[in-house]
Amino acid sequence: MDQNSLPPIQTTARDDAVLKALVGFVRAEALQPGERLPTERILAERLKVSRNTVREALTRWEGLGLVERRQGSGTYLKAAVSPDMLHLPLTLAGGNxxxxxxxxxxxxxxxxxxxxxxxxxxxxxxxxxxxxxxxxxxxxxxxxxxxxxxxxxxxxxxxxxxxxxxxxxxxxxxxxxxxxxxxxxxxxxxxxxxxxxxxxxxxxxxxxxxxxxxxxxxxxxxxxxxxxxxxxxxxxxxxxxxxx
Amino acid sequence: MDQNSLPPIQTTARDDAVLKALVGFVRAEALQPGERLPTERILAERLKVSRNTVREALTRWEGLGLVERRQGSGTYLKAAVSPDMLHLPLTLAGGNxxxxxxxxxxxxxxxxxxxxxxxxxxxxxxxxxxxxxxxxxxxxxxxxxxxxxxxxxxxxxxxxxxxxxxxxxxxxxxxxxxxxxxxxxxxxxxxxxxxxxxxxxxxxxxxxxxxxxxxxxxxxxxxxxxxxxxxxxxxxxxxxxxxx
DNA sequence: TGCAGAAATTGGTTGGACCATTGGACCACT
DNA sequence: AGTGGTCCAATGGTCCAACCAATTTCTGCA
The missing domain is CATH 1.20.120.530 (GntR ligand-binding domain-like)
Structure with missing residues (x-):
C-alpha cells in the first residue's frame, strides 16, 4: 500500500493559529523591532482565546528570540518577523x-x-x-x-x-x-x-x-x-x- | 524512577529553573531520543510548581525541536539534550x-x-x-x-x-x-x-x-x-x- | 517645580476545571 | 485465535479566575 495515500489528518492547532494571527498583526501594523505588542490580556480578548493560549504562543516566539517579555512593562518585538525564518539548532560533537x-x-x-x-x-x-x-x-x-x-x-x-x-x-x-x-x-x-x-x-x-x-x-x-x-x-x- | 533526580524548585525565574531541572533529569535518567518524559502533572508535583509553568518550559523545548508532545500519549524526547547547544535563529533580509x-x-x-x-x-x-x-x-x-x-x-x-x-x-x-x-x-x-x-x-x-x-x-x-x-x-x- | 509614594498596568504563577485524543483492557461474536 | 466494538483511565490542550512581582504612570504634598 502506498503510505502516502493516507497522510495524517490535521488535528487541532490553536496556538499555531494564534501565531499566524500574530504574524498577520505585526505585518498589518508594520511593527518594527523594539516596538511593543498588545498586552496578553488584550490579545486574548481580541483573538477570542484564553490568555494561557496566547502565552504559549508568545513563549514559542520568545524561545526563538523573536520577542522579549518584560514583566510590568510589556512584550517587545526583538527581530523583524517574517515567514522566511529558519531556526537552526547547533550542537557540537561535545568532545573536549x-x-x-x-x-x-x-x-x-x-x-x-x-x-x-x-x-x-x-x-x-x-x-x-x-x-x-x-x-x-x-x-x-x-x-x-x-x-x-x-x-x-x-x-x-x-x-x-x-x-x-x-x-x-x-x-x-x-x-x-x-x-x-x-x-x-x-x-x-x-x-x-x-x-x-x-x-x-x-x-x-x-x-x-x-x-x-x-x-x-x-x-x-x-x-x-x-x-x-x-x-x-x-x-x-x-x-x-x-x-x- | 529515582525520586531524587527531581528536586523541588525554589528561586524565582521558575521556568528557566524548570528547564534546568529537566536537563538534569534527562541526564540523570540517561533518557534517549524517543523515550517518554514524565507527564506534566507529575513534573508539576515533583518540582513543586504549577502545571502551567511546566507547560511553558516544555513549550520552549518543543519550539526548539527538542521534544514532541502527543495528546493523549505523552511527551517524548526528540533529540539528545546537552548543555553545548546553541539555537541560532536565521532570518534573511526578506527581499525578493x-x-x-x-x-x-x-x-x-x-x-x-x-x-x-x-x-x-x-x-x-x-x-x-x-x-x-x-x-x-x-x-x-x-x-x-x-x-x-x-x-x-x-x-x-x-x-x-x-x-x-x-x-x-x-x-x-x-x-x-x-x-x-x-x-x-x-x-x-x-x-x-x-x-x-x-x-x-x-x-x-x-x-x-x-x-x-x-x-x-x-x-x-x-x-x-x-x-x-x-x-x-x-x-x-x-x-x-x-x-x- | 520636584519628587516620593500610591495606583494602575503588565507579565509571571497558581490551582482547578473541563475537553479531545490516545491506548489499553475487556467483551461479544465469528 | 481473531476480529471488531465499547469502555475507561491517562495525557496533553484549553479555559478561567485569581493573585504575585516588576514596571510604569499618576498624584499630591513640600
Missing part, C-alpha cells in the same frame, strides 16, 4: 574543549574569508570610512590595554560582515563566536592570546579599501590562522600541565 | 526571492569549499569508498531521470560534510539547503536546473580520492558557480515574463 574550539574556527575560516572578499567587492566609500573608524577604535584600545580587546575587535569584524551585504554572515559567525566563548571559560593559560592577529586587522582593511577581494580573503585567512596557532599552543600547554 | 537564494548560495560557496578541502585532507580509504558509492548512486539517478535528483545529490554532499570531521558543516549547510528550498516553490522556469553542476560531482570526488585539498576546493567552487548561473538565468527569465 579543544576540538570544539577548532571546529568553530574552521567555520569561521571559511566564512570570514568569504565575507572579507565580498566586503572588498561591495564596500561603498562610506562603508570603508565606517570600517576604518572601527579599526582605529580597535587599535586605540589595543595600545591602551596592551592587548586585544574582545569588544572593539568584534565590532570591527561585525562591520565587515554587515558591509558584505549578506546578513547570514553576521548571524552565523555570531553564533560561532558565542560557541567559541562558551568553551573559553578557562583560557588555557595563553596570556597574549590574540596578539598575533592584531596586524592583520589593518591589512584586511587596506585590501578592502583597495577593492582587492583576493587580498582581503588571504589576510582574513592569515588572521584566523594566528588564532588557531594560539589555540594549539594553549592546548599543548594544557596537555603538559595535565601530566603534572 | 532571488536575493535570498543568492545569499544562501554565498554561504554555501564558502562552506562547501572548505568542507571539500577538509574532506580531502582527512578522508580515510573507507570514507573515500563511501563517497564513491554515493556518487555512483547519484550518477545512476541522473542517467535514469535525465536530470539532477535532489535526493541523491544531497546525500552525496552530506557524505562529504560528514567526512570533514566537523559536524557544524552539515548542520549549517543543511539549514542553507532548507532555506534555499523554501524559496524554490516556483522554479523560476528553469527546466534543466542543476544540469551544469553534474560533472563537478565526479571531479570533486576525484580530488578527494587523490588527497588534493586545493583541487577539491576549486571544484566545489565551480559547482556552486554553476548553480549561481542557473539562478541568474532563471531570474532574468522571470524578469522578462514579469514585464509581460
Amino acid at each position: 574543549d579543544f576540538t570544539s574550539l577548532m571546529q568553530t574556527l574552521e567555520i569561521r575560516r571559511a566564512l570570514e574569508a568569504e565575507a572579507a572578499a565580498l566586503c572588498a567587492e561591495r564596500a561603498s566609500p562610506a562603508d570603508i570610512a565606517e570600517i576604518e573608524r572601527k579599526l582605529d577604535i580597535m587599535e586605540q584600545a589595543f595600545r591602551t590595554l596592551d592587548g586585544m580587546s574582545s569588544e572593539e575587535d568584534w565590532e570591527f569584524h561585525q562591520a565587515i560582515y554587515r558591509v558584505s551585504g549578506n546578513p547570514l554572515f553576521e548571524q552565523i559567525i555570531a553564533a560561532m563566536h558565542e560557541l567559541f566563548h562558551r568553551f573559553w571559560e578557562h583560557p588555557l593559560g595563553v596570556r597574549d592570546f590574540g596578539h598575533a592577529s592584531f596586524p592583520y586587522h589593518r591589512t584586511i582593511y587596506e585590501c578592502i579599501a583597495a577593492r582587492d577581494p583576493q587580498g582581503a580573503r588571504g589576510e582574513a585567512l592569515k588572521l584566523i590562522a594566528t588564532v588557531e596557532d594560539d589555540l594549539k599552543r594553549g592546548a599543548a600547554k594544557l596537555k603538559l600541565s595535565d601530566l603534572r | 526571492d532571488f536575493t535570498s537564494l543568492m545569499q544562501t548560495l554565498e554561504i554555501r560557496r564558502a562552506l562547501e569549499a572548505e568542507a571539500a578541502a577538509l574532506c580531502a585532507e582527512r578522508a580515510s580509504p573507507a570514507d573515500i569508498a563511501e563517497i564513491e558509492r554515493k556518487l555512483d548512486i547519484m550518477e545512476q539517478a541522473f542517467r535514469t531521470l535525465d536530470g539532477m535528483s535532489s535526493e541523491e545529490d544531497w546525500e552525496f554532499h552530506q557524505a562529504i560534510y560528514r567526512v570533514s570531521g566537523n559536524p557544524l558543516f552539515e548542520q549549517i549547510i543543511a539549514a542553507m539547503h532548507e532555506l534555499f528550498h523554501r524559496f524554490w516553490e516556483h522554479p523560476l522556469g528553469v527546466r534543466d536546473f542543476g544540469h551544469a553542476s553534474f560533472p563537478y560531482h565526479r571531479t570533486i570526488y576525484e580530488c578527494i580520492a587523490a588527497r588534493d585539498p586545493q583541487g577539491a576546493r576549486g571544484e566545489a567552487l565551480k559547482l556552486i558557480a554553476t548553480v549561481e548561473d542557473d539562478l541568474k538565468r532563471g531570474a532574468a527569465k522571470l524578469k522578462l515574463s514579469d514585464l509581460r
Whole structure:
C-alpha cells in the first residue's frame, strides 16, 4: 500500500493559529523591532482565546528570540518577523574543549574569508570610512590595554560582515563566536592570546579599501590562522600541565 | 524512577529553573531520543510548581525541536539534550526571492569549499569508498531521470560534510539547503536546473580520492558557480515574463 | 517645580476545571 | 485465535479566575 495515500489528518492547532494571527498583526501594523505588542490580556480578548493560549504562543516566539517579555512593562518585538525564518539548532560533537574550539574556527575560516572578499567587492566609500573608524577604535584600545580587546575587535569584524551585504554572515559567525566563548571559560593559560592577529586587522582593511577581494580573503585567512596557532599552543600547554 | 533526580524548585525565574531541572533529569535518567518524559502533572508535583509553568518550559523545548508532545500519549524526547547547544535563529533580509537564494548560495560557496578541502585532507580509504558509492548512486539517478535528483545529490554532499570531521558543516549547510528550498516553490522556469553542476560531482570526488585539498576546493567552487548561473538565468527569465 | 509614594498596568504563577485524543483492557461474536 | 466494538483511565490542550512581582504612570504634598 502506498503510505502516502493516507497522510495524517490535521488535528487541532490553536496556538499555531494564534501565531499566524500574530504574524498577520505585526505585518498589518508594520511593527518594527523594539516596538511593543498588545498586552496578553488584550490579545486574548481580541483573538477570542484564553490568555494561557496566547502565552504559549508568545513563549514559542520568545524561545526563538523573536520577542522579549518584560514583566510590568510589556512584550517587545526583538527581530523583524517574517515567514522566511529558519531556526537552526547547533550542537557540537561535545568532545573536549579543544576540538570544539577548532571546529568553530574552521567555520569561521571559511566564512570570514568569504565575507572579507565580498566586503572588498561591495564596500561603498562610506562603508570603508565606517570600517576604518572601527579599526582605529580597535587599535586605540589595543595600545591602551596592551592587548586585544574582545569588544572593539568584534565590532570591527561585525562591520565587515554587515558591509558584505549578506546578513547570514553576521548571524552565523555570531553564533560561532558565542560557541567559541562558551568553551573559553578557562583560557588555557595563553596570556597574549590574540596578539598575533592584531596586524592583520589593518591589512584586511587596506585590501578592502583597495577593492582587492583576493587580498582581503588571504589576510582574513592569515588572521584566523594566528588564532588557531594560539589555540594549539594553549592546548599543548594544557596537555603538559595535565601530566603534572 | 529515582525520586531524587527531581528536586523541588525554589528561586524565582521558575521556568528557566524548570528547564534546568529537566536537563538534569534527562541526564540523570540517561533518557534517549524517543523515550517518554514524565507527564506534566507529575513534573508539576515533583518540582513543586504549577502545571502551567511546566507547560511553558516544555513549550520552549518543543519550539526548539527538542521534544514532541502527543495528546493523549505523552511527551517524548526528540533529540539528545546537552548543555553545548546553541539555537541560532536565521532570518534573511526578506527581499525578493532571488536575493535570498543568492545569499544562501554565498554561504554555501564558502562552506562547501572548505568542507571539500577538509574532506580531502582527512578522508580515510573507507570514507573515500563511501563517497564513491554515493556518487555512483547519484550518477545512476541522473542517467535514469535525465536530470539532477535532489535526493541523491544531497546525500552525496552530506557524505562529504560528514567526512570533514566537523559536524557544524552539515548542520549549517543543511539549514542553507532548507532555506534555499523554501524559496524554490516556483522554479523560476528553469527546466534543466542543476544540469551544469553534474560533472563537478565526479571531479570533486576525484580530488578527494587523490588527497588534493586545493583541487577539491576549486571544484566545489565551480559547482556552486554553476548553480549561481542557473539562478541568474532563471531570474532574468522571470524578469522578462514579469514585464509581460 | 520636584519628587516620593500610591495606583494602575503588565507579565509571571497558581490551582482547578473541563475537553479531545490516545491506548489499553475487556467483551461479544465469528 | 481473531476480529471488531465499547469502555475507561491517562495525557496533553484549553479555559478561567485569581493573585504575585516588576514596571510604569499618576498624584499630591513640600
